[in-house]
Amino acid sequence: MNEELLRAMTDIDDEFLLEADEYKAEAVVPVKKRRNTWLGIAACIAVLVILAIPLSKISLSKDGNILNGAGVNDIADYSSNSTDDSMFGNAEESLGENINKTEIPADKDMESYSSSYNTAVNQTVEIDGVKYRIECTKDDSIEDAPLVVTAYIDETNEFIVSKMYEGTEYNLDDFLNLLKDSVS
Amino acid sequence: MRKVEDRQIVILYLNRSESAILETKTKYGQYILKIAMNILGNVSDSSECENDTYLSTWNSIPPKEPENLKSYVGKISRNLALDLYRKKHAEKRGGNTDVLLSELEDCVPDKTENFSDVNLTELLNSFLKDQNKDKRVMFVKRYWYGESISDIAKEMGFSESKVATTLHRTRESLKEYLEKEGVSV
Numbered sequence: 001m002n003e004e005l006l007r008a009m010t011d012i013d014d015e016f017l018l019e020a021d022e023y024k025a026e027a028v029v030p031v032k033k034r035r036n037t038w039l040g041i042a043a044c045i046a047v048l049v050i051l052a053i054p055l056s057k058i059s060l061s062k063d064g065n066i067l068n069g070a071g072v073n074d075i076a077d078y079s080s081n082s083t084d085d086s087m088f089g090n091a092e093e094s095l096g097e098n099i100n101k102t103e104i105p106a107d108k109d110m111e112s113y114s115s116s117y118n119t120a121v122n123q124t125v126e127i128d129g130v131k132y133r134i135e136c137t138k139d140d141s142i143e144d145a146p147l148v149v150t151a152y153i154d155e156t157n158e159f160i161v162s163k164m165y166e167g168t169e170y171n172l173d174d175f176l177n178l179l180k181d182s183v184s
Numbered sequence: 185m186r187k188v189e190d191r192q193i194v195i196l197y198l199n200r201s202e203s204a205i206l207e208t209k210t211k212y213g214q215y216i217l218k219i220a221m222n223i224l225g226n227v228s229d230s231s232e233c234e235n236d237t238y239l240s241t242w243n244s245i246p247p248k249e250p251e252n253l254k255s256y257v258g259k260i261s262r263n264l265a266l267d268l269y270r271k272k273h274a275e276k277r278g279g280n281t282d283v284l285l286s287e288l289e290d291c292v293p294d295k296t297e298n299f300s301d302v303n304l305t306e307l308l309n310s311f312l313k314d315q316n317k318d319k320r321v322m323f324v325k326r327y328w329y330g331e332s333i334s335d336i337a338k339e340m341g342f343s344e345s346k347v348a349t350t351l352h353r354t355r356e357s358l359k360e361y362l363e364k365e366g367v368s369v
Contacts, residue, residue: 003270005288008304009328010262014255016312020324021215021254023340139214140333146227148214159206166227 022035039064124154127183132160134175154169190253197245204245205238212254216261216352223265226270233268237261262328284330287355311361313352322347323354 001050004175034089123134139145146164161182193211196204216237220230235258250256273282312320322340325331331350337344 003266003285005304005312007263007266007287008329009308010259011264012312012328013309013325014252016309016324017255017258017328018252020319020321020329023325023329033194042320066226139216139218141331142218142337144227145221146231148217158208162209164227164231183218 019127046142125179127180130183132179132183133153134179136170151175185336194249195255196246197242198249205242208238208241208253208257209228212257215254216257219258219261223269224264229272230265233265236264237366241265248315261356284327287351288327289298307362307365307367308358315357319354322350325349 001077101177125134126132133152133154135150135152136147137150138147143165146166147170148162148164148169149170151160152158161178163170163178165171187343190211193204193207196207215233215236217230219225219235220237224233237257240260241257244260247258312323315323320341322336325336326333326340331339333344333347336342337347340347342350
């Protein structure tokens with residue numbers, strides 16, 4: 001009988017559902033948003049400081065030439081412009097390594113970046129001349145909520161692929177492989 | 185991220201454009217997943233429920249043309265999650281939904297008959313309308329969204345004991361209300 005009651009609740013008026021869902025936004029979220037904004041700013045500054053050193057040291061060789069100070073996107077452009085398949089493969093590998101080392105905090109605690117219903121971390125990678133945006137979201141209002149990692153075409157916002165990871169971390173190589181498989 | 189208006193998404197469904205599903209996922213994917221997670225309590229079942237919600241929405245629009253897409257997909261997700269819960273837990277008990285069900289026993293009148301003949305949803309709407317906003321929000325968060333008492337307390341800025349006490353009193357009021365409306369004999 002109580003299950004019947006629980007089920008009967010499903011069809012209660014929309015206004016009650018929206019009222020309950022939006023209550024948080026009215027009363028508490030502004031404080032949380034402010035806190036998250038400061039956390040976001042602090043995280044950005046920290047990432048910029050961390051990036052400053054390794055990016056300046058990145059180098060990639062082609063025919064003995066050294067590319068000093070190349071950014072991730074530069075490396076991706078370099079790979080996509082190459083007509084040599086084997087070189088493209090190497091460059092892609094380097095791209096993955098460099099992202100791992102520098103930009104995506106894949107192995108970091110995502111909770112400090114996340115907030116309910118909000119995009120946590122954005123990252124852009126380039127494959128075959130197309131820029132893809134990787135977004136990580138985690139609803140911290142749910143205990144043990146999955147970390148949802150989604151890739152879109154950056155320019156058109158077209159959805160490409162999404163995968164859920166348990167916990168607060170995801171495997172970047174695994175997701176990039178999935179993305180490459182999806183677009184190849 | 186770009187957000188498309190609900191009406192535009194409904195039009196995509198009406199035009200049988202598959203991008204309707206992607207737009208729904210983009211805008212309400214987390215909402216749908218959260219409802220399923222609160223009932224089912226694990227990622228794989230909730231993910232299955234989320235996908236079934238998109239399919240069910242695709243199959244039902246048209247002929248339906250919901251004015252509020254968010255609550256429409258939320259209700260579908262909740263129903264599917266309850267179905268899946270019943271299927272998977274026919275023998276095995278435990279988890280958040282069992283707790284919700286046992287709490288709702290307080291609301292069921294001692295002697296009930298013809299329970300299925302009564303329009304419970306209408307009675308619930310009427311009951312909720314008579315409650316003050318805080319009580320109503322608490323009740324819906326707990327028994328519609330399946331949120332934990334600690335999460336409700338955090339979101340609403342109350343202590344956990346206040347939330348638990350208020351919910352207990354609201355359940356008792358609902359029981360009295362259902363009895364008064366002739367649900368019991």
